[in-house]
Amino acid sequence: MFAYYFQLGLRSLHRNPVLTALMVMAIGFGVAASMTIWSVFRATSGNPIPQKSSTLFIAQVDNYGKDGNDEGEPLPWMTYTDAMALQHAHQAKRQTALYSLASSVIPADPQLLPFPARGYGAFGDFFPMFDVPFLFGSGWSAAEDEARASVVVIGRELNDKIFGGANSVGREINLDGVSYRIVGVTDRWEVKPRFFDLDIKGGFGVAGQIYLPFNRAMDLKKKPVGATICNRNVGTDWDSFLHSECVWLSFWAELPTAAQAANYRQYLHGYAAEQQRAGRFGWAPNVRLRDVMQWLSYRHVVPKEARISLLIAISFLLICLVNTAGLLLAKFMRRAPEIGVRRALGASKQTIYAQFLIEAGTVGLAGAALGLLLTALGMLYVDRVFDSSIAKLAHIDVSLVGLTIAVSILSTLLAAFYPTWRAAQVQPAWQLKSN
Template structure:
């Protein structure tokens, strides 16, 4: 019977070429618009580390006080005082501090010009916490961390640029006129968004960092941050005169992460944060009640969604869904006109014994076939839209969107389901046709 219904649908489409083509174009355009914007939103709003996002947490503490209004939320970064206290307390399975900086790379080849490179100053646990893959070598040792050794982990791209992609572990790289021993080369690794230092960078979808230096080494070198740096109202001079003043100020510029595998670990660390803030209040450093937060990756991204997901991406999804709904309303009208023009045919079929259920199956099969055609057109338009997506969104965001198998399948599925939905009312109306009235009027 399904083959018979498809044959009837094909004949009907041949008789109503204009209406059929209009429905297919409407559904193809509406679905393609939704799929292109969904591809961008999916890429920017996806969980960057789903297998571990419920174990990685951002500790926050309010060292600014209620004079700063962040809707009751503590600053998203830490002062050096609090960051060091959290690191040395060792209350988590792993913990790391992060801040971004810029370095000048001096190639060994004197004929090549020095160039600037973005890097992160991180604690040793950074690589294990975030499952950073290594192509050569590994992270630096605990001893290197304690000695503030001149070691570095570089990216695969920087390794290719400086050493032609060969194993460079053990070789040296000159950064800011200081020699650093390479202990590891990362494989291709670029979480999107770069959640672990999303608060200390101006755009979390830009190119990944190319080198990683021990946090304490960067502090000893008085390496300034290239990310956000903000101070409380109690800081007399925001342009602090020297490095020691920065380290002892209430200025926030360091991101911190901790790994807490179990619920008990989470509760224990949350208690530690409250106790630490209460202790700072007793010592006279804070003149306000303890205000702390502990958010996992998903909570962190949701809490600061406007800083992570581009507003244009979220807004475009709303606009495209609205456009699809408008297309849906128009398709309902076209389907109704299409089906009701066939009232005499329906009356004859009913008079010959066809049930209302048969009429439902016939017209819904026809709608599914039209929806399939709309889906195929939607695939073509989606591919064209993905090719030109860089004209609408920032290049860094546009590069994230992928036309993969799941998106192709979803495009066809949405087209078919949307067309079936649009056909429900017209099909119901068609099934209500009274055979006696149609036969009498035709007679």
């Protein structure tokens, strides 16, 4: 019977091409607007590292008190003093202090000009903690961290540019006039949002291409390029900056179990209490330990325009559905005589429901086809609304195609429920008498 009702639905749509076109356009435009914005919202609100998001934590320690914190919340960054204290305490399975830096890459070929490259200063635990994929080699060891070795891990794009994509492990690269031995080349690593580096375009900027041992970066006085807040007097030299109350580092710890996370949170509280007793902090301990998703929520990573645009798109879809419901109601009630005859010949209300809902489903299917076409078109112009670093994340994939088709058909069936109910209430006797 499904095939028969489907055929009846196609014939009915054929009889009223203008009305059919209006319904298909209403559904198509409404679904396209929603799916285009949804693709952006999905990309910005997704879990960047689902396999570990609940075991990776960022630590925060309030070292400014109520006069300098964020409405009672510790600032997102940490001082060098606090980060090194946590690093040396080794209270986590893996841990790393982390900050953004920049260098100039000086090619071996004198005919090529130096060019800038962003990157990070981190400890060796960074790579296994964040499941960094490697194309060649690996990260450096804990011994090389302690030895302050001149080693480096570079990204695939930088490796392609300098070494033509060849295995460069063991070769040298010149950064700011200092030679480093390459120990690893990372593969393409599209972590979006980049939860450990939210200061560059909210975590959606271009990923770093160089990774230096933290201690070596300190020896070379590699200044941070991310956020740095100093609300107290700081000396002009590097050592004064390091031992000041300036916040500019983040500190991440891997804590596989809830018990370990609870213990680490208690340790942070004890550390802050110790600083209070030492006279460094003049306020009660104020610490936070957030996992990846809690951190992204706290930092409001999803752009406001994405949330607002999604609400507007959904509202537009609802308006389109109301219009579609009105058109379907007019279409179905014009066929009241036909329904009355069918009911008089023995057709049940369930039969009428099935026929008209399947007919509405064909409208939804046609709307899905138009919606997919308009969604693809919308992807070309989404950068008119969002920053280019975010707009480029929007793309059509199998899941979006499936969602578009499902939303189109289900929303049309929802819009058709009341018109179908009205059609099923047609009284056969009235129709036979009046006709």
